[in-house]
Amino acid sequence: MRKHRASNTAKMVAYQRALGNLIPAVPGFVDPVAEEFLPEKWKKRVEKVRDRIPASPFPFWFRGMGIFNQFRTVVLDKAIGSALPFQQLVILGAGLDGRAWRLPGLENTVVFEVDHPATQLLKRQQATLQSLKAKDIRFVGIDFTVDHIVAKLDESGFNRNAKTFWLWEGGTMYLKPKEVAATFSSIAELSGRHSSVAFTYMGKKAGKVPGSLFLRLIGEPIRSGFSRDELVRLALDSGWDLTEDSGIKDWIRGLSPGMDLTERKVGMQWYERIAVAVKC
Ligand SMILES: C[S@@+](CC[C@H](N)C(=O)[O-])C[C@H]1O[C@@H](n2cnc3c(N)ncnc32)[C@H](O)[C@@H]1O
DSSP: OOTTSOOHHHHHHHHHHHHHTTSOOSTTOOOTTGGGGSOHHHHHHHHHHHTTTTSOSSOHHHHHHHHHHHHHHHHHHHHHHHHOOOSEEEEETOTTOOHHHHOTTOTTOEEEEEEOHHHHHHHHHHOOSTTOOSSEEEEEEOOTTTSOHHHHHHHTTOOTTSOEEEEEOSOGGGSOHHHHHHHHHHHHHHOOTTOEEEEEEEOOBTTBOOOOHHHHHTTOOOOOOOOHHHHHHHHHHTTEEEEEEEOHHHHHHHHSTTOOOOHHHHGGGGGEEEEEEEEO
């Protein structure tokens, strides 16, 4: 991402969630706080679209991606829900994630939001702490390509002996494979027994990592993608045992059978998958 600028993709996915919340297309999707975290300009766009309801809130070229991201939210919310209770939730590359303000069941959980300082600055300008659902929140600013997450989390009051759930949504693909592996090793080092991690990663299309000219143009190119075998190996080598791995076709089958969503409508995110792993 661009050095001193908040992540554009963080704003885009939060914007999609805010639009999706006007008329959810995926059963179980709800994100009433997404709008709160958007910069003013984007909030105004949501406001304009609100008047168009019940027509689709999404521009046609954005709709497939928007619906894909509703599935992503629901599947990850379920992964978190089924791992509760845990004392710590660490959201890596948190962007404008609203889970600490939105998810039930976090009353006894401290949330650590780890993100690039430039994106985190935007989040902190928008976030109000009164409506927090979690027990507490700590903001930890790091650049995964430079800083050492272990030291930064230790300094923030992270408890290595507590049961921790790690979430890394929409983030691994922006790092090189060796940076992804290093981060998984570091969080394994920090994890107590029964800790787990849910994350999205870019799968491969015909053996290759899908590219995106759009993402390159906005300064956030895709830098990694993994086949299932590569992912299993990466996880094991860094201290994690993969327990789940699913993609959009599984989510449609499980949550909204018959939904007409295609690769053409979604774009390269069609290959983005969700995996869950437990500490070895
Ligand atoms: C697509 S956004 C996802 C945000 C959030 N997880 C969500 O799904 O709404 C990617 C996130 O990764 C973060 N990110 C990208 N490169 C990073 C880096 N080198 N160090 C720290 N964070 C980074 C960005 O700041 C941004 O918040």
